[in-house]
Amino acid sequence: MDNIWSSNTDIFFDVLSRFPTKCLLNLRCVCKGWYCLISDRLFIKFQSQQREPLFGFFFQQRYQWCLDDIRTINHIPVESEAGLQQSVFSFLPEEVVVLASCNGLVCLRSCYPFRDPFIYVCNPLNKEWIRLGLAKADKETTIALVFDPIREPIGQSANFKLVQVQQYEAGDEEFFFSFDIYSSDTGDWRKSKEICHCNDRLYKNKGTLIGGILHWLTDGDEILTFNVENELSWLISVPISAATLDSIPEACIGEYDGKLHYVMVSENGLHVWCLEDYFEFQWTLKHSKTLDELEEEHPEFFCNLRVRVGQRKFFESTPWMDPLAFKDGYLLMRVCSNIYLYHVDTNKMKEVCALNELGTYSTFNPIVLPYSLSLVPLNWASGKGRQQS
Template sequence: MELERKKRKEIENFGLLDDDVFFDVLSRLPAKCLLRLKSVCKGWCRLISDRIFIKVQSQTLEPIVGFLIQQRFQWCSDDIKIITHIPVALGSAALQQSVFSFLPDDVVVLSSCNGLVCCRSCFPFSDPAIYVCNPVNKDWIKLKWTKPDKEDSVVLVFDPCQDMVDCSTNFKLVRVRQFETASEDLYFSFDIYCSSTGAWRVSQEICYCSDKLLKNKGIYVGGILHWLTDGDEILTFNVENELSWLISVPVSAAQIESDYQSCIGESDGQLYYVMISENGLQFWFLEDYFEFKWNLKYSKTLEVLEEEHPNFLCNLHERVRRRPTIDSNPWMDPLAFRDGILLIRVCAKIFLYHVETSKMNEVCYVSGLGTYSSYLPTVLPYSLSLVRLT
């Protein structure tokens, strides 16, 4: 306590109070800028590292800085340990594969939310654990993982506007699992971990659904978690009131005569459904949760995409059309979408596609991610945060 009082006194002596112009201006800047400004002087470094400043700055909407991608083996039970960070600004930074080297174990990424990342131990397990961490300041918390299952979908929920207080950072984990009733009906159940209590509990809510989770990760938008299924529906769970329901996707499989691939994501605080098929690349956003109303925001035919990017998408339409309907390794696959940026795999290459400008950047070959496996990789949008966990 004495050390904390001295630190705050030093900040006050530096002339940086809550109502001071420095505090007011700096707290409006994104984390990426503040990380550079910490080196200006010791006073700014102390201010930017202070929990009260971080709490105020966390109200700033942080833009996406990149994607975390980790490949998976299709037939082998072992986990691939390499995690690659793909920066959105490819010209200013190269791919990074040591983002989580500060953790004591090799991990598999599970979820990312407002700058914090949830991971689990790699299989085969020796001391199975779940980690919640902030790669920016290398803070991390280790949680016991009882009854580990490498297929568990565990989603991190962190809202800096609500869950950050002066002395601690609160978060929740939601684990969704599918079970079968005696009458062979399938349903999803939800387990919730609260950092404030340090314990797991089983929610009373269940959701009957015969579909399986696709790409095995949840998207947190407006207090609601969303999971894409391999059917025509999206599983949702309201974290606050613990209610779940199913949302029909904007275009069902019956309406599409060809093979298609899809993913869900977020942009401008809205849930998006991204689909690519013989009909082209489409971006839908959910306008109304109660009426399940979707609006088509962007659409490009395959012919137009090929005309715009002939060096990347040669014979795109013909290759997609000839692709078998059932294929675990499709020719094109939208991997993740956030803030108007789509990470997409085309054959053996990874690209960034900017929706507003139609700009397309080649990232790397799939083999550049560690292995040649392209089977349902885990892909998480990532933004920076100054939030401290310890």
């Protein structure tokens, strides 16, 4: 096999680089030649620019009123039957809270209470990590991770950025968001000149990166955006206002086929919209299911959750169904006290676990992040004052 590898490097490079990372982990064990090829910097750089399939979700619960952090981080796989994993980040020097995930890299911070809080950026696959200081030591800080191997030229270093969002009061009950940016290329934090006036607070799925633009869902009817390259920010109206509905909806945002998607669950059903045009704010309804249809198609999950009052059915628990995160057609959601994974295209649904299996029980909005594998080593990222494992 080693002789074949030596005389057909280009063929193996071309074929193996088309495989997803999950398959390459096993193929590295075929022979020494394949291990060297798959571990080669140029191969990893080329392979990382392929669209990597969703591997799973990170799930970490939060207390609503307690200052301490819940320290259990669960990994929920989308395809594997391996079940929940709670030791993915055991290689880090302290217990952490997940903040953001982007193309195989994960951003985390020290657990509260902390004396000297740190930010960690790591690749869980190869267990490499970088530690840096917080721009502002705040338990509620919101940080997005920007790492896009598709946009980086092959042969250059794998650099990432962090964008910290903070909300300030401008006076007369008017608020605005400001942005602090960290670059691994310079190793420094700096404040952007851009601000965005918005009175709503950031909600779930903070910092979804699509085409170089970050998106944050707010608790109003708008989505905050920030173009990382030109540092411009604006607000996008969601496809349907909550005020027009008979019940209080639950929603999340996510990426699918390189586009922003908005998922909403209300008494009218489950609906998924796709943003087709950023300038016209043009949304297209891609998926729609009434609650009756969901109950009929998946009676093993939804049977007897609703009670009939007159001609209508209502759910006894509120919110009975909460979309937590969406990526590549996969919707992770809470239905009462259970967690389910639903694929909107295939209409397949599976029960992941009961909520109390995910650690300390809390119904407050958990941190839920999609995660894809990456072979990219973090020692490619440059920066001043970096600390690595």
